[in-house]
Amino acid sequence: MRYISTRGSAPELGFCDVLLAGLATDGGLYLPQHWPALPDLSGTRSYAEAAAAVMSPFMGDEIPADVFSELCRDAYATFRHDAVVPLVQIGNNEWLLEQFHGPTLAFKDVALQLVGRLFDHVLRERGQHVTIVGATSGDTGSAAIDGVKDCDNVDIVILYPYGRTSEVQRRQMTTVDSPNVHTVAVDGTFDDCQDLVKAMFNDVAFREQMSLSAVNSINWARVMAQIVYYVTACRSLGATADAGVTFCVPTGNFGNVLSGWIAREMGAPINDFIVASNSNDILTRFINDNDMSSRTVVPTVSPSMDIQVSSNFERLLFEMNGRDGGMTAEQLQRLRHSGSLQIEQDQIARFIAPSFRAARFDDDATLAEIRRVYDSCGQLLDPHTATGTAAVRALDATADGRPVVTLATAHPAKFGDAVMRATGVAPPLPTHLADLFDRIERTARVDNDLVAVQAFVRAAVAR
Ligand SMILES: *Cc1c(COP(=O)(O)O)cnc(C)c1O
DSSP states (O other): OOEEETTSOSOOBOHHHHHHHOBOTTSOBEEESSOOOOOOOTTOOSHHHHHHHHHHHHHTTSSOHHHHHHHHHHHHHTSSSTTSSOEEEEETTEEEEEOOOSTTSBTHHHHHHHHHHHHHHHHHHHTOOEEEEEEOSSHHHHHHHHHHTTOTTEEEEEEEETTOSOHHHHHHHHTOOOTTEEEEEESSOHHHHHHHHHHHHHOHHHHHHHTEEOOOTTOHHHHHHTHHHHHHHHHHTTOOSSSOEEEEEEOSSSHHHHHHHHHHHTTOOEEEEEEEEOSOOHHHHHHHHSOEEOOOOOOOSOGGGOOSOOTTHHHHHHHHTTTOHHHHHHHHHHHHHHSEEOOOHHHIIIIITTTEEEEEOOHHHHHHHHHHHHHHHSOOOOHHHHHHHHHHHHTTGGGGSOOEEEEEOBOGGGGHHHHHHHHSOOOOOOGGGTTGGGSOOOOEEEOSOHHHHHHHHHHHHTO
């Protein structure tokens, strides 16, 4: 399998190079040359086996099948549920797909537990070492750290905004006791952290000297790993081509829902998708009104969706343009100048209208939804997930008799304050994190200043 860039002018690469590169050299995102068909899963007996089967066509011959199977087995052995990503019924024909049984209690573990192991494997084979740098508003940092904390060939440096992550989120990053894990609080906002990371990548000498790498949500391997649970959920529900599932996805970056779209391209019996947003509703405005104009980010009770640039949308755009990279690059150029993306009416009619519905909910509506679900079935939802179930209800999505599955992207205890406000119940942390508040934190604090942060990275890696 070869990979091509959404902007059409970067070299084609194989899986391992795409994994390590993240972004293509033309600024685009990598996609496989074609979508392979789903394999027959009837012989698979676990999530890890299904995962290896679904993803193996994407490897080509770059990672031997037995090695890849073992990486999947190890990655999903870290989950505290035998089904890894289990379905739970919350209403008539309405389900949650719980994605939070991994080490850091959010859906990013599903991809990053595997991606960390893939990085380690490929780097070991090549005799290379990289320094992963990333900025986080909370969930990505801890999931990325946990994914690579035992890797000899990776150092990881995570920047987070001082005082702006939840206590649980910060402690999940700062209490990991591995010599290759480094966290630093920046005196600034999440955007400042992201700008610092970008500036480090743009400093070519620094980038090369440190062998900088990234595992952000545009990395193809993350999108790939997320395809699997759409397939296994369809299978568990006995869905068929005539009776496909509706998936509702709380999203910001379009990453999770894009993976579902790919699962459907590969043949998974999926009817359509509901995109749920918080007040940062660029995707909802786009799907409902063809308005993809960026606004300033407002903080919400679902911070992992506080995003106004949905970077993974570029992959769907490329498909909408008939996989014409030049056309996609031009369109994105216009977006940068005008601040707004315009899609042709026939593209909306062919790609968006039949596949995507969307709804947005502000904090009050989200908290009210947590309360409603708790009252109706005793299930505690985290605020991200609640935007999803609220969307299912607002759009009356179960009316046509299809099974509707909302992706439960975080454990309620990860956003315990919001859940407490909504229900008066404090969701307990799972036992493996019960002593989180007693663990020793290891972190540093630096000014919002490139030179200071680069000095931190150098010192951390020189350990
Ligand atoms: C990251 C995250 C999301 C959004 O994921 P996308 O990649 O934007 O689809 C939703 N919920 C939680 C809890 C997350 O951590």
